[in-house]
Amino acid sequence: MSEPVKVAIIGSGPAGLSAASRAAQLGLSHVLLEKTDHLSDTIYKYQKGKHVMATPNRLDLRSDCRFDEGARETILGIWDEDAASNKISVAYHAEVVEVTGEKGAFQIKTAKGDIIVAEHIVLAIGTQGNPNRMRCPGNDLPHIIYTVDDPEDFKDKHITVVGSGDAGIENALGVAEEALENTVTILNRSKDFARAKPKNVSDMMEAGENGSMSIRTETQPKLVEPGWLTLETPTGDEKIECDVIVARLGSVAPRAFVESMGIEFTGPDREAFPKLSPTFETTVPGIYVIGALAGYPLIKHCMNQGYDVVEFLNGNQALTPADEKDLAAIFAGLPQQKSVSEWLEFLRTRIRIFADVSPLQMREFMLDSKIAFYRTGDVVFEKDEPGSSLFAIADGQALVEVAPGVTVPIEEGSIFGEVGLISGRKRGARIRAGADSIFVEVSRTAALKLMGSVPGAKRVINRISLERQLLQIFKGGLTVEDLAPVVDDAEVIRVPAGKVVLQEGDAGDDVYVIRSGSMVVEKDIGGKPIFLRYLPAGSYFGEMAVLSGAPRNATVKAAVGSEVIKLTGAGFKAMLAARPQVREATEKAVAERAQMNSFIESRKASYSSAVDLYSDTATFIMKEGLGEATDALLIDENLCVGCDNCEKACADSHEGLSRLDREAGKTFAHLHVPTSCRHCEHPHCMADCPPNVIHRGPDGEVFMEEGCIGCGNCMRNCPYGVIRMEAAPPEKPSLLRWLLTGFGPGPGEPSPKWTKANMPEGKKPKKIAVKCDMCKGISGGPACVRACPTGAAIRVSPEEFLSIARLEEDAG
């Protein structure tokens, strides 16, 4: 056992390194424990030469280590220098496996068995976690690696990739590159590749078919030996040559390890973080959490917190957080003058969903939010405007226009705009300020984080949203009180894509409301399921049986992974009985639907091929995942002459890079779904963007604002493979010049060769995420559609495309 230190810092990423530097500068006895043999493993593992960005720009850096945007190698080099000049004491190969004891005398045990005693602990282990290891004998041999830095490092080798998630497939494809002449095998324990993106799976299958990779399903490693690997296959054991094993078996999140120290998290969800005080102290006194693990994934935040946390634990109480001036700016426009902490307290005590939020979390939510003063009568948003942010009423009142001239008030402390937040659909009604008011607008990402980390907030939002959704569906005549019995026994059910919720012919009288996702309605006509209707989020179904008492007359199944709210038939009936006008409205809606059904049935008899085509096209569209699209590019291959003018137009109106790939993608009955963003209801790409730059714009477009750091998370998260990581090419000579003199690359995306040759001296291209922004800010609308000479390309939402009107026209 060594001398006790004042503070032990675990993890040497930007957060831990900055904390250790401050401790060294203050002359505190300290040790920085790092599991690997170098500093900052997460950044060490970035791709070679990656350009690391220093966002947010407005935030000042407060640290004893330097940091500015630049190449990964430069930054790591600078940090090594700073670690030395600050005289930090670092222990490498010191993976912490257990922490016991309490404030003043923690005992920290490493994997090697050393024990370090410390008064305080700063935990800065990031969120990368530990890769899962292989379990078969021989799993400790050195030729097993867990990441591939650069596929070019492997030439003419026998490589086996274990694990067929996206990471494994991407690595396998990388090393299987023809020029490297590797013999690549990828192993999958099960039959299919359910965990990977379809795009990756199809690329891999293609590589398998053309012989550049061998794909072995239902196969596992059994024994690793130098140069050889024994496989367990369905037909018995088999020994193959193998020089390198790439194990991509996922990783264990550090949460269990953190919890083992007794530290509590804010909730059970994946988005939850350790509960923290304003000084980053956890629920275990003496243990502090900072950096990505605390919910701050940007390097600059991490470094600032490293500095702050050591100041705090050294007794500095006067330190104002580095984000103080940003917060002050957020509150600056309000009529009252209060300090930042007074404002935060004001919001926390007034707004119901903020009640359980810690002061530290409050700071963060406000940084992702806007707050504004509205005069009586000001419009907050209009009906049918896209928008997914959530509004909270800090002061005053909001008025919802449920029908022209009819308004319903929402009181202080409550929220509005939650429908857009939960379903991703357009706003359902116009909202005005009912008095001089202060509203907080929380971005969707921040709201989801709030719901994930504060269970109380989640409960309030869910309940209010269900009530409102019902009020909106059964317009007018209903009050929140009427709904109470229905809402009390309502149950939220998750439905995976393709799962049947209601089966034609079954008995039952429950009514369902689609909370998120979408459903398709089908009916068996002449032994074949015929598509009747597409139901977007916000619609309801199952009401026919309640009114008629008859069995279900159609099948309803999920088009994409969805959430439905089940209301019991009895509760629903009681509600209808109490409010005759609601019953009337419901009956009218039922009659309309029934009429449409019989229309399709009658058409089926006389124009069976048109109905079949409509139905099959709808099925194809749903299979392509367009059920979750809000706006997708569709090409009619009866008209497309293959001129690629759409791609050229897209490139020419967006920094020279095309955001669509016309030729790629699936086709059915000459309807082609090219590779291009569909502006999903719940964009998967938004899930994990460290600088949080992916947003939904006012026209429903999902776009990236400036500040992308090029981490590629969104590219990996998008299931449709529509995001590219590219650097913008240099400016091209003008079109006229090209037409007249042939100088320059002409319309469209310039070739990589031209780009390389014409990149201005000294300008380092930054690869960032590029995707379709639906031609945001271009008043004429989507360039790809406008540039199509024959009318083959259109952008539509699935509702528009599958409307019954189309069938009527087609059937004549």
Place this chain on the structure above:
Amino acid sequence: MASLFQRRRNKATQTERIRERRHEGFLRHADFRWAKISGGLCLLVIISYALVDVTPRHNGGSWYGYTLGTIGAGLILWLTALGYRKRKMTSTAWSLKAWTSAHVYLGLSLIVIGTWHTGFQLGWNVHTLAWALMMLVILSGLYGVIAYATLPKALSNNRDEMTQMQMLEAIRAFDRQLHAAAQPLTPEDTAPVLAALEEDPFAGSIGARLSGRYPKCATAAALRTLSASRSSDAEAREKVVGLLSQKEAALTRLRRHLRIRGLLEIWLYVHVPLTFALIAALSAHIISVFFYW
């Protein structure tokens, strides 16, 4: 606050963007708007030609002839501008489809406008040359429209969700496998396989590309030779023959793809140069009319 509102209000106009919900081809565009306009124009010309009395007879030099000539020349310049407009992306609401639609129908109306402008006085001179070139441009345009209307479907069917790159990749993959599989063959069997490997899938004359016939295809030749050969080990040869026929099928697909794309483009190589010839002849025509008349 104010800034929040401004953002919203400004954008409100954008939600009303022109949106097309259906696939409607350029020929049908806006319910045949340009077909109707152009048809009306032609009728107007034909009727007024009969009604207007020009002495001694209709010709390009009368006031009526001048009018038609000016309209015609203007139209030709406007039709030519499509080449620029097609490549120039602007941010305002315009659609190339509408332009193409107008281009096709107004282009056809030139048959009437141009011909009636001459007053049916044709001869062996620069004036008639301009007219003839115009008719050729129009004829080639007509071919283009027919190609645009009929070929895309065939292109789509043939490619079967594959991209051109993937077709090429598939051929390369067979080449790699052939290379390995041909190792055990006797030299006389190897030679045609090697020739097939060296064949560039894109090679071939324009004639071959447009007709889709490649009589000298090395893959087909290798397939014939090996199917008939008895020299190498039967099993190895069969494997190679199998691969060769797979490669041939892949080549056929790629060649069909290139053929249809060629047919969709080749006419532009007539249409556009003839347009420039037309403009040259038209200028000569106008100059000669003014200076030497």
